[in-house]
Amino acid sequence: MAEPLLRVEKLVRRFGGIIATDNVSLEVASGELHAIIGPNGAGKTTLISQLTGHLEPHSGSVSLAGRDITYLPAYRRCALGLARSFQITSLLLDFTAADNVALAAQAHAGTSFRFFANARKEKGLRDAAHAALDRVGLLHRADVVVSRLSHGERRELELAVALASKPKLLLLDEPMAGLGVTESQRMVKLLQELRKEVSIVLVEHDMPAVFALADRISVLVYGRVIASGDPAAIRQNEDVKRAYLGDQHVVTHHG
Amino acid sequence: MKAFSVSKAVTALMLAGLVLLPLYSHLTGNIFILTLFTRIIILALAAASLNLIMGFGGMMSFGHAAYLGIGGYAVGMLAQEGVGSGFIQFPVALAASATYALVIGALSLRTRGVYFIMITLAFAQMAYYVASGLARYGGDDGLTVYKRSDFSGLINLGDRMQFYYLCLACLLGVIFLIWRIVNSRFGLVVQGLRSNEQRMQAIGFAAKRYQLVCFVISGTMCGLAGALLANNTDFVSPAVMYWTRSGDLMVMVILGGMGTLFGPIMGAVVFLLLEEFLSQITEYWALIMGPLLLLIVLFGRGGIMGALGRAGRG
Numbered sequence: 001m002a003e004p005l006l007r008v009e010k011l012v013r014r015f016g017g018i019i020a021t022d023n024v025s026l027e028v029a030s031g032e033l034h035a036i037i038g039p040n041g042a043g044k045t046t047l048i049s050q051l052t053g054h055l056e057p058h059s060g061s062v063s064l065a066g067r068d069i070t071y072l073p074a075y076r077r078c079a080l081g082l083a084r085s086f087q088i089t090s091l092l093l094d095f096t097a098a099d100n101v102a103l104a105a106q107a108h109a110g111t112s113f114r115f116f117a118n119a120r121k122e123k124g125l126r127d128a129a130h131a132a133l134d135r136v137g138l139l140h141r142a143d144v145v146v147s148r149l150s151h152g153e154r155r156e157l158e159l160a161v162a163l164a165s166k167p168k169l170l171l172l173d174e175p176m177a178g179l180g181v182t183e184s185q186r187m188v189k190l191l192q193e194l195r196k197e198v199s200i201v202l203v204e205h206d207m208p209a210v211f212a213l214a215d216r217i218s219v220l221v222y223g224r225v226i227a228s229g230d231p232a233a234i235r236q237n238e239d240v241k242r243a244y245l246g247d248q249h250v251v252t253h254h255g
Numbered sequence: 256m257k258a259f260s261v262s263k264a265v266t267a268l269m270l271a272g273l274v275l276l277p278l279y280s281h282l283t284g285n286i287f288i289l290t291l292f293t294r295i296i297i298l299a300l301a302a303a304s305l306n307l308i309m310g311f312g313g314m315m316s317f318g319h320a321a322y323l324g325i326g327g328y329a330v331g332m333l334a335q336e337g338v339g340s341g342f343i344q345f346p347v348a349l350a351a352s353a354t355y356a357l358v359i360g361a362l363s364l365r366t367r368g369v370y371f372i373m374i375t376l377a378f379a380q381m382a383y384y385v386a387s388g389l390a391r392y393g394g395d396d397g398l399t400v401y402k403r404s405d406f407s408g409l410i411n412l413g414d415r416m417q418f419y420y421l422c423l424a425c426l427l428g429v430i431f432l433i434w435r436i437v438n439s440r441f442g443l444v445v446q447g448l449r450s451n452e453q454r455m456q457a458i459g460f461a462a463k464r465y466q467l468v469c470f471v472i473s474g475t476m477c478g479l480a481g482a483l484l485a486n487n488t489d490f491v492s493p494a495v496m497y498w499t500r501s502g503d504l505m506v507m508v509i510l511g512g513m514g515t516l517f518g519p520i521m522g523a524v525v526f527l528l529l530e531e532f533l534s535q536i537t538e539y540w541a542l543i544m545g546p547l548l549l550l551i552v553l554f555g556r557g558g559i560m561g562a563l564g565r566a567g568r569g
Contacts, residue, residue, distance in 0.1 A: 052457065078459035090457070092450040103447055107459035112440045113468070119440040165458055 003066045005030045011060035020046040022223035033195045035202045035210045038220035081168035085158040098142040101129035104164035132164040152183040176206045262563035266517045296422045299523035302507040304476035310514035313449030317372045318379025322352045324496035326481020331398040331491040341404030352478025360470035386493040397492025512560030
């Protein structure tokens with residue numbers, strides 16, 4: 001079998017006495033949309049942070065396309081093709097939408113130690129920014145300062161920023177968080193388009209969205225992966241029902 | 256056509272005033288105003304350099320006066336040792352400032368926020384005490400520069416008007432450079448880091464590298480101000496590095512408008528003119544100056560440039 005795009009092996013991360021990530025292993029194949037679900041406090045964000053390099057694991061390893069990245073800083077991982085969105089929107093608030101995306105493109109287009117030429121007039125960067133904004137349906141808001149964008153628009157902009165770095169793997173930390181019904185539907189549609197182009201790890205609470213999108217799902221409870229498989233298998237899994245879904249109407253009524 | 260803007264008009268007026276000032280001084284025979292404004296321009300240059308890291312880069316350096324001293328001592332010490340050529344003194348002043356900035360920056364940028372403020376302050380105070388200890392170069396009493404930097408006939412720093420225009424040219428040159436830098440790739444990265452460092456790391460920028468380079472550029476620019484200042488006063492002493500002077504520079508930047516191109520000049524002009532005239536009225540001028548600055552900072556968000564911008568929008 002081919003080397004998976006992302007391989008996580010026996011990852012452990014503790015906070016004091018609490019084991020937030022407990023021997024987590026998972027693989028994401030190229031082209032796959034892999035969802036990670038779990039109740040609040042299951043350690044999803046802790047896991048994502050170790051994948052992006054914002055947090056170091058105590059043991060275990062993370063590799064991207066066969067390369068060990070366990071201890072690489074965030075900015076180096078990004079250069080290797082790993083992009084992320086944040087659970088709590090994290091953008092440059094006093095920059096325009098286009099500037100936010102153009103900076104992401106700039107990070108992957110030659111050196112940024114250029115001191116004299118006007119970067120906002122670099123056609124390549126602006127075109128890349130506009131293309132990514134167009135992709136998420138935000139082109140008409142390109143020149144608006146982020147602090148004036150709505151929450152939904154900011155979620156979409158997060159995605160555009162991640163796309164602009166032309167990633168191999170996209171880590172999306174609750175992209176639907178705080179979105180209304182119509183906005184969520186738009187986001188699902190968008191992700192359905194994007195998954196054709198890029199592999200995605202999706203952490204999400206919105207169960208209908210997860211079951212509609214995912215090729216495979218890993219269920220995280222108390223820092224451990226208790227089940228991993230395709231949506232049908234997860235829906236049938238007794239452990240999952242018991243440990244996490246409880247009154248699992250959200251899952252059974254869908255699909 | 257761009258809309259008329261009050262801040263642009265006031266800036267243009269101020270620059271025109273600075274360019275024409277020697278003419279006024281010449282016609283009226285008022286030499287005092289020329290010397291006063293030479294000093295204002297030099298300190299405006301220092302404030303502009305501080306604004307690059309503080310306003311645009313979000314790095315609150317509380318030790319910027321150290322570069323005034325380093326640039327000044329480079330000129331003074333070389334003059335003392337018989338090296339009078341400006342072609343040597345000025346490059347040495349810039350190189351010394353850059354080196355100091357590189358070392359201090361590399362250490363200070365490991366910290367953020369209040370710690371960054373405190374550590375830059377601590378290093379500047381260290382520089383102050385080192386200068387106080389230089390017995391050969393006057394120690395506490397400072398060092399008289401008997402002869403101004405010699406640019407072998409190219410320009411005569413002993414001539415008040417020529418020296419004034421040299422300082423003004425340096426200031427405008429530095430403002431031009433800062434303008435180019437803040438709109439360049441590098442400048443956008445530095446401003447992005449001010450806005451949201453976590454985000455910038457996530458899209459692939461190694462924060463510290465860019466901040467350090469910016470810190471060095473700023474320090475070098477301020478070193479130039481130091482070299483000019485020593486020539487202006489024919490004297491350099493540890494006092495130019497004292498923390499209150501760093502504080503003055505910060506006040507000028509905040510007063511004029513952080514992160515604006517011409518704000519620091521505006522701030523320096525207003526601050527130093529206030530200081531000058533209030534101190535003529537009363538020896539307790541600081542009692543008036545303090546509350547006045549407090550009011551401006553509290554109620555005039557964005558400093559003078561911010562207030563002018565709001566006035567422009569009506």
